[in-house]
Amino acid sequence: MLKWQRRIWLHRYIYIMLIPSIAFFIAFSYLPMTGLVLAFKEFTFKGGLYGGEWVGLRYFEKFFSDSQSMVFVKNTLIISSMKLFLALPFPIIFALQMNEIKNTRLRNVFQGIAYLPHFFSWVVVIGMIQRILAPDTGFLNQFIDSLGGDGSRFFMMEKASFYPIMFWSFIWKEIGWNSIIYFAAITGINPALYEAAKMDGAGKLRQIWHITLPGIRPTILILFILSLGSILSAGFDQIYLLKTPGNMELAETLDTYVVRVGMQDSQFGYASAVGMIQGVIGLVLVIAVNQLSRKKFNTSLW
Amino acid sequence: MWKKSLAVPLVAALFVTGCSSATSNEENTTATSDKPATWIADRTIKGLIFQDAGDISTYMNPEIAKVLKEKTGITLEIQGVTSEDSTQALAAGLAAGDLPDFIGFYLNNSGRPEMPILLKAAKEGMFADLTSSLKNTSIYSKYFQDGYLPTDAKTNIMFRPDFNGATYLVYTAISRNTGQIGKKYVGGPFVRKDIMDQLGIDPSTINTTEQVYDLAKKMKDGHFKDAHGKDIYPIGPTVWGGKDVNSLFNDLVWTGPTEEKFMKDEAGKIKFESQTDYGLERIAFIQKLLKEKLIHPEFFTMEENRSKEALINHSFGIVAEMHNYIPENNNMTYVPLGPINYVNGPYQMQVDYKSGGGGWSIPATTKNPEDIVKLADFLASREGKLLAQYGIEGRDYTLDAKGNPIAKQEVLDLKASNPAEAAKLGFRGVGNWWGEYLGYTDLDPKGDFGEDAYGDAASADTNKTPNEIIKLWDYDGKLKAAKIVDGLTPLSFIYDFDQGADLRQAIDNYNESLLRAYYSSDMQKARKIMDEAAARLDKYGLKEYVQFLENKESAEKVSIKF
Numbered sequence: 001m002l003k004w005q006r007r008i009w010l011h012r013y014i015y016i017m018l019i020p021s022i023a024f025f026i027a028f029s030y031l032p033m034t035g036l037v038l039a040f041k042e043f044t045f046k047g048g049l050y051g052g053e054w055v056g057l058r059y060f061e062k063f064f065s066d067s068q069s070m071v072f073v074k075n076t077l078i079i080s081s082m083k084l085f086l087a088l089p090f091p092i093i094f095a096l097q098m099n100e101i102k103n104t105r106l107r108n109v110f111q112g113i114a115y116l117p118h119f120f121s122w123v124v125v126i127g128m129i130q131r132i133l134a135p136d137t138g139f140l141n142q143f144i145d146s147l148g149g150d151g152s153r154f155f156m157m158e159k160a161s162f163y164p165i166m167f168w169s170f171i172w173k174e175i176g177w178n179s180i181i182y183f184a185a186i187t188g189i190n191p192a193l194y195e196a197a198k199m200d201g202a203g204k205l206r207q208i209w210h211i212t213l214p215g216i217r218p219t220i221l222i223l224f225i226l227s228l229g230s231i232l233s234a235g236f237d238q239i240y241l242l243k244t245p246g247n248m249e250l251a252e253t254l255d256t257y258v259v260r261v262g263m264q265d266s267q268f269g270y271a272s273a274v275g276m277i278q279g280v281i282g283l284v285l286v287i288a289v290n291q292l293s294r295k296k297f298n299t300s301l302w
Numbered sequence: 303m304w305k306k307s308l309a310v311p312l313v314a315a316l317f318v319t320g321c322s323s324a325t326s327n328e329e330n331t332t333a334t335s336d337k338p339a340t341w342i343a344d345r346t347i348k349g350l351i352f353q354d355a356g357d358i359s360t361y362m363n364p365e366i367a368k369v370l371k372e373k374t375g376i377t378l379e380i381q382g383v384t385s386e387d388s389t390q391a392l393a394a395g396l397a398a399g400d401l402p403d404f405i406g407f408y409l410n411n412s413g414r415p416e417m418p419i420l421l422k423a424a425k426e427g428m429f430a431d432l433t434s435s436l437k438n439t440s441i442y443s444k445y446f447q448d449g450y451l452p453t454d455a456k457t458n459i460m461f462r463p464d465f466n467g468a469t470y471l472v473y474t475a476i477s478r479n480t481g482q483i484g485k486k487y488v489g490g491p492f493v494r495k496d497i498m499d500q501l502g503i504d505p506s507t508i509n510t511t512e513q514v515y516d517l518a519k520k521m522k523d524g525h526f527k528d529a530h531g532k533d534i535y536p537i538g539p540t541v542w543g544g545k546d547v548n549s550l551f552n553d554l555v556w557t558g559p560t561e562e563k564f565m566k567d568e569a570g571k572i573k574f575e576s577q578t579d580y581g582l583e584r585i586a587f588i589q590k591l592l593k594e595k596l597i598h599p600e601f602f603t604m605e606e607n608r609s610k611e612a613l614i615n616h617s618f619g620i621v622a623e624m625h626n627y628i629p630e631n632n633n634m635t636y637v638p639l640g641p642i643n644y645v646n647g648p649y650q651m652q653v654d655y656k657s658g659g660g661g662w663s664i665p666a667t668t669k670n671p672e673d674i675v676k677l678a679d680f681l682a683s684r685e686g687k688l689l690a691q692y693g694i695e696g697r698d699y700t701l702d703a704k705g706n707p708i709a710k711q712e713v714l715d716l717k718a719s720n721p722a723e724a725a726k727l728g729f730r731g732v733g734n735w736w737g738e739y740l741g742y743t744d745l746d747p748k749g750d751f752g753e754d755a756y757g758d759a760a761s762a763d764t765n766k767t768p769n770e771i772i773k774l775w776d777y778d779g780k781l782k783a784a785k786i787v788d789g790l791t792p793l794s795f796i797y798d799f800d801q802g803a804d805l806r807q808a809i810d811n812y813n814e815s816l817l818r819a820y821y822s823s824d825m826q827k828a829r830k831i832m833d834e835a836a837a838r839l840d841k842y843g844l845k846e847y848v849q850f851l852e853n854k855e856s857a858e859k860v861s862i863k864f
Contacts, residue, residue, distance in 0.1 A: 044426050
């Protein structure tokens with residue numbers, strides 16, 4: 001028996017426990033990935049995923065030669081960058097705040113309230129936003145009206161309101177959920193470090209700056225690298241539901257475009273090609289940033 | 303939407319007839335002496351319908367199902383697939399495979415967005431060839447008679463030359479007689495009657511968008527109130543929710559009754575709207591309405607439930623589009639406005655030589671497809687229609703001396719007081735469509751049942767409001783002067799055109815651009831948006847397509863209706 005075989009035999013029970021998760025990823029990640037072949041084929045109802053004629057790079061040429069495509073890429077990048085970079089500090093700050101609440105029961109209440117919106121569907125959230133922001137009858141417009149202002153603004157239809165609505169609704173919905181992992185990382189920091197800092201005369205802010213943040217830096221980096229994979233995916237359901245004729249110029253992203261063009265015209269091959277572009281760019285980014293992070297901060301996914 | 307109700311009925315499914323020599327796993331197809339003549343087979347038939355949620359009835363009333371079973375041996379099960387867009391649902395459903403015994407879909411005409419998907423599926427062998435089965439029926443065999451089908455249905459949908467004699471798509475909602483009108487729908491903009499009375503204006507005299515604007519201003523200045531004492535919006539969206547509508551802005555839309563935005567100019571040249579100034583004129587008009595708060599800001603986007611709620615509360619002076627059978631208007635608060643003239647002259651009713659609506663197909667994987675065809679034929683027969691449209695004798699209707707059904711008063715009362723509960727009785731008259739998907743064709747309600755609309759014969763009050771509106775609008779007068787057409791719509795050829803799929807997308811993009819332009823901050827931005835949309839149309843062959851249409855007309859002598 002070879003050395004590696006012996007090692008596997010020795011840890012056989014652990015390997016057996018691995019089997020379900022390996023099977024899961026094969027069934028639900030790797031096998032579906034073979035469907036990417038559709039990006040190079042003519043889809044036929046009869047032939048399904050693998051049966052059509054090869055068309056080479058036709059769909060990719062179509063995508064890159066279409067003037068609208070770059071607009072969708074730009075829109076997607078702006079929205080996803082806001083969610084990746086601008087939104088990054090919010091859950092961290094929230095976790096830091098939660099960490100300062102010493103009463104466990106009170107902290108649990110706050111955390112529970114903050115997690116809750118994550119479990120609402122975007123359909124419900126956007127429905128609420130539509131009601132709150134509706135012209136004339138919406139809560140905000142009625143408030144403006146009561147102060148003597150113009151209570152007929154159609155916020156959802158204004159281009160200028162799209163980014164704020166998109167960004168703050170995203171923060172409201174996800175801040176609690178995204179802070180969980182940071183909070184867990186904070187609780188893992190050795191309390192002795194804080195004791196020592198206190199002895200040296202460090203106040204709250206200095207402790208956060210010199211102990212807490214460096215302590216959770218690997219966590220921040222890992223989560224950031226992982227989220228880069230979806231840089232070309234701005235989140236379909238939220239954007240799709242927020243899209244109106246007035247903000248379409250900003251709100252038509254690759255995700256909504258894939259659904260609109262792919263599904264509506266049954267151009268599944270073209271939709272697969274666009275999806276593949278999103279995935280490949282995400283993969284390249286993750287690899288590049290992972291390398292950078294390993295060199296600079298000695299933290300990386302692999 | 304009101305046209306959808308008109309032209310796209312629901313088609314449902316059931317059972318069938320007998321005596322097939324083939325057998326399937328679950329059935330005994332041998333007709334025996336104790337079986338009725340309508341017997342098809344002892345089997346379950348499953349149908350999948352790709353339509354909007356409101357048009358799909360999956361509920362089979364147990365007593366109705368029992369009668370169907372006794373007559374045909376069939377147990378019918380209907381399922382629906384709905385999506386934001388019926389085309390998306392169809393594309394996804396066909397791609398997923400695993401289709402049931404039959405599918406139903408919208409197909410007003412061959413220009414509908416579903417058509418390329420259905421064509422692709424048909425040509426790839428997804429559907430069974432039904433030619434011989436259809437020829438062996440008593441009702442559907444009429445489709446093979448000269449002049450029975452309208453031209454588009456015949457040459458572009460059912461008996462296409464490129465199908466080489468096969469029939470994969472079955473078109474429904476064909477009227478039995480030429481130029482026949484079944485249920486009389488008055489559709490288009492409606493206006494609050496009390497306001498018009500107070501203003502002393504006859505709604506039928508409003509025939510231009512300029513007059514619509516003046517009327518809206520008067521409504522705003524008059525501070526008319528809704529049911530809750532709040533100021534109304536002069537112009538509100540359609541009763542089905544926000545969307546771009548033509549009928550309220552007809553004289554600013556480059557289109558005829560087909561609403562495809564293709565038309566001939568004075569010189570007889572075919573043009574699409576992007577090749578005229580009408581798009582920009584309409585944008586300027588709508589921007590003016592929005593700016594002056596004469597039109598609801600959510601005119602193009604409002605959800606259906608809020609729109610219905612506003613109708614009940616009388617919150618709009620003008621409802622952009624509805625029809626005379628909307629139950630929420632039973633008290634006739636709203637009456638028809640106009641009609642508004644077309645760009646090329648006064649309104650004239652256009653009646654199709656033959657009506658048409660939805661469609662159905664049988665997947666190639668279905669066992670004994672002839673059973674489904676027999677079921678469709680039974681449902682299209684008078685006996686089948688009686689069950690699917692009127693329910694069960696004694697329970698839902700009685701028969702008069704001529705053998706025509708008279709709806710029972712308690713059913714009519716229930717329908718008026720609790721439509722949802724009434725629908726559970728399970729037939730068309732009360733709003734359940736199971737019998738429509740396969741059997742709603744060869745239509746002649748007057749000839750079959752002695753009345754144009756369900757319940758007319760039982761009581762003059764059944765359709766009191768709709769009938770009053772019909773009179774008020776002078777439907778019959780307009781029908782006398784109507785233009786009867788038998789032609790194909792401009793978009794029905796688009797998939798015969800090389801760049802058809804891309805051009806179709808560019809047309810969709812043009813319509814979306816209009817919406818963006820309505821809400822753009824000024825006309826300069828609107829012009830830029832529309833120039834981009836027009837350039838995209840040119841890029842994908844609009845000019846060539848117009849040429850292609852002209853050739854169809856002049857060289858091939860094809861009749862095109864606008």
